[in-house]
């Protein structure tokens with residue numbers, strides 16, 4: 001695979017330079033360069049939000065499914081490894097009223113998209129609890145009882161797991177929690193029809209759309 005040569009190495013570089021290198025690495029499907037360019041951007045205090053929104057997601061417009069998987073892994077490796085303090089410094093400071101709880105639904109073990117969505121939420125300054133993958137409907141309900149939990153995000157890539165999402169919605173409804181928490185679905189299996197059938201409050205086609213919807217909810 002072709003490596004990216006970082007041009008003008010000794011000159012002062014603009015944020016745009018680091019972002020363009022990420023876009024190029026994602027376009028070329030070059031995993032090594034993705035990790036390198038993301039790391040360089042982090043080291044040069046480019047915010048995680050800009051790395052994802054202006055770099056990775058723009059690069060992905062050209063590089064299809066394989067790019068998506070490689071970029072997700074590169075992001076996970078580089079960004080999850082920076083510690084919480086450092087992440088806070090990079091974050092845009094925003095104030096929200098409540099926490100977001102995110103998990104992949106029971107029966108489904110896909111984690112990459114959920115993790116990217118969580119990285120982006122945290123980069124927007126949101127407090128997020130990660131329940132992991134293969135999460136029982138009951139677990140979502142338990143968290144919905146907690147006073148500061150306002151949003152439940154469910155990652156959903158296997159169509160066969162739809163009944164489990166309906167189960168989450170029934171539990172919330174039966175326990176009178178439906179007005180306390182909002183539910184958003186994300187992942188490859190979501191569609192307007194699924195959102196409607198399950199009774200979820202919203203669905204997101206990608207992490208950025210999801211974060212924008214949640215931001216709106218947490219500000220109200």
Ligand code: B12
Nearest residue numbers: 108109110111112113153155158159186187188206207210
């Ligand atoms: C990688 C992958 C795997 C990996 C998962 C590795 C991991 N740690 O996650 C492995 C190999 C384990 C796997 C296993 C299986 N997989 Co698979 N997998 C994929 C693949 C190729 C990519 C998924 C991915 O990671 N994409 C990259 C991420 C970044 O994208 P994303 O998940 O869509 O997330 C983005 C948004 O959706 C959003 N998002 C995601 N979650 C959330 C949550 C919230 C709250 C918000 C706001 C946003 C959000 O944010 C992300 C960034 O924008 C997809 C194909 C595809 N096109 O999706 C198939 C796919 C999902 N898999 C599929 C299948 C069938 C399986 C298996 C059953 C295969 C098998 N026979 O064993 C098993 C299931 C195991 C299980 N019980 O879950 C099918 C599902 C079909 C369906 N509709 O039901 C797909 C669609 C492939 C296909 N075309 O047939 N898989």
